[in-house]
Amino acid sequence: MSYAAWIIMTASLVGITCSIIGVLLVLRRMAMISDAISHTVLLGLVSAYLVTNSLDGLAMFIGAAITGVLTAVFIQLLNSAGVQADASIGIVFTFLFAIGVILVSMFARDVHIDTEHAIMGELAFIPWTTVEWFGLPPIPQAVWVIGIVLVINIVILVLLYKEFKLSSFDPELAAALGLPVVFLHYVLMGMTSITAVAAFDAVGAILVVAMIIAPPATAYLLTERLWMMFVLSAVFGVISAVAGYYTAAWLDASISGMMATMTGILFMLAFLFSPTHGMIAKRINNRRIRLSHKLRRFAVILFWRIP
């Protein structure tokens, strides 16, 4: 495959992987947790490096994934200690991220962890780090990692689809029926962490957040069915990746930045033009209702005037 094809492939995989957890997070009103986790991953990477003193992929992956789940645990702890929800998210992730930045600048200056890279990502380098696993031709490592995480996410989603569906739409009923609501919450947090870690190195924190939140939000404005929301948001993720890449190439600008921009443009289009939940459709509908009210009133008046 060509250079561009690998980049688009990676970004599309990120889009699909993120959209799966994104749909659940958006429905559970936990979208900002993805923002928190994708930032604290940095601390996980640095700590893994400081502990193992190597840039071994697996150790870093595990370290970062653990930090991701810990972030969710800390947020939960603060929340149950009486700190309001938005503030506990805000304080936990900024604190952990700040520690990550400090550790990087103290101990890990010379290694290949730099904070800007972490935020913005560098998709352009992906096709150059290839590995030959399982006797297959050289495939970029990022594609492998994200592919594996995607498979894990899909398997978990298929196995727990009904449970996730119920606990997302009606958590009280789910708890009353004896579903392990807390367990589901942490499974989702674990999925979010591994997704954030896998996507993080390739595309940077900011595209992870954009891909987790924007495509599902777009799909949310277009459909009433859960499975359709998964499909649509995966499709929007891929569209953003492709359109973002070509626009970025045309403007010679940051690829992940452009992809994030594209997810926003798609959302704006849905927000304005969605046939069911769009602003314009709603306005037209309002006008129609008002008109029919007027006509009815007019008809009533006419009726009484007829002798």
Add this chain to the structure above:
Amino acid sequence: MDEPFVGVDAATERAIISLLTSLKAQGKTVLVVHHDLQTVEDYFDWVMLLNIRKIAFGPTGDVFTKDNLQKTYGGRLSFLDQDQKGVSPLLDVLLQPNTQWVLLGTMLLGMTSGVLGSFALLRRQSLIGDAMSHAALPGICIAFIIVGSKEMIFLVLGAGITAYFGTFLIQTFVKHSRIKTDTAIGLVLSVFFGIGIVLLTIINRSAGGNQAGLNEFIFGQAAAMVRSDVYIFTGAAILLLATTFLLFKELKLITFDREFAEGLGLPATLINGILMTMITASVVIGLQAVGVVLMAAMLIAPAITARYWTNRLSVMIILSGILGGFSGIIGTLVSTQISGMPTGPLIIVSACLLFFLSLFIAPKKGLITKAIHLYRLKKQTSEAQVMQSLYELHEEEPRAFTSEEIQDARPITPIMFRRTINSLIRRQWITTKHDNSYQLTSSGQKNGYRITLNNRYLQLYSMYELQFAHLPMEKMNWNFLSLPKEDLQPFDELLKEHDMEPLSEKGGGHR
């Protein structure tokens, strides 16, 4: 090769060096133009020092000396001794005018964000600050593209406009569609930041690769603050603090009860707009010190810390401003003491540490106080339980009872039981006969009677809640015995009716 290490990161530099070393191993000679004096001794075997003419040439160990370097650089070079580089005395740093400006700047930023963060926190809009700071990035870039220079006032203006626009979009999404607040915040945050990154790469490309210095807004660079910046911050901070002071009553009303404020005829929309503008302004002027990513913490941490120490808005605002300013000072000072430490994250960490400290030790709301309170309550209840059990057993038969018999009546955990028994013995309410059995003393009987009576009153109170709703029992700490006689009259009748009267203070009779 002409400067092969310029503009590459550390990993690539190592890759190039290892390639060159392998070339050397094959017997080839590599000639490199190099400017980084730190690495010369590690990388090269031979050195030629040039400045228009050849200054010196030979094996690195012989030629690469201070004298030769001084000659090459025409005496403009100053050497840092290794041991002088790391820690510098605090006082020296404080006396430098540049540090004083930076300190003043970070303190003011901390104060304004602390004060305005309190309002954001109480309105449950803390994370909007996060979205605002991210949404400011494209504004900074656009302002730079239009003006063409890093004039702080224009950058701040541009940042303010897009940050405000981002907030407006969040409110529009929530109001006009079924998108929830958290999703809207995350969406605006990531997309605006993405746009900012795109603009940043475009600027970097046209500005010839020196990044135009705008990247410092992402992670903040307080040290880059100069006197003119601090003038702007001071002006903005004074304006913001003065406005808060003058509009305090209005802001307070709109924060706690918007409908009531509207009912009073206050222009709620206008005041709301002013407050949002002020929060935006405090975010925007904080960006240079702590950066886009961490700015949210400056709004949240001081405010929530202050919340732990007071229930009054006015005190909270002042305290939060002080805490914010204090974090700013601490972060800046620590970063001047240890080389290479970034100021922004240090400010955030000190603000967060103050919060964690308060979370534990604050009086009334702190976790430790809460834990102590909970323990006392538990102890009190188990004492009352044991006393009531003993009293009731005693009523049937005035003798000593084993701990199993007491536990059978009202079970509590063994550890708690042991502690309770010990404290009751210390009070001489019970005596222990032989090893494992306990009997009420005469003062124990009196107290047991009171406790039992009070608990039965409580039972009746819960049974006939509507009848006794007028009694302020919660305020009286559920102490029924201190009620006036006439209020207790109906209780006593009900006790008789249900046959629940405790027999007498002396107890001991058979039922």
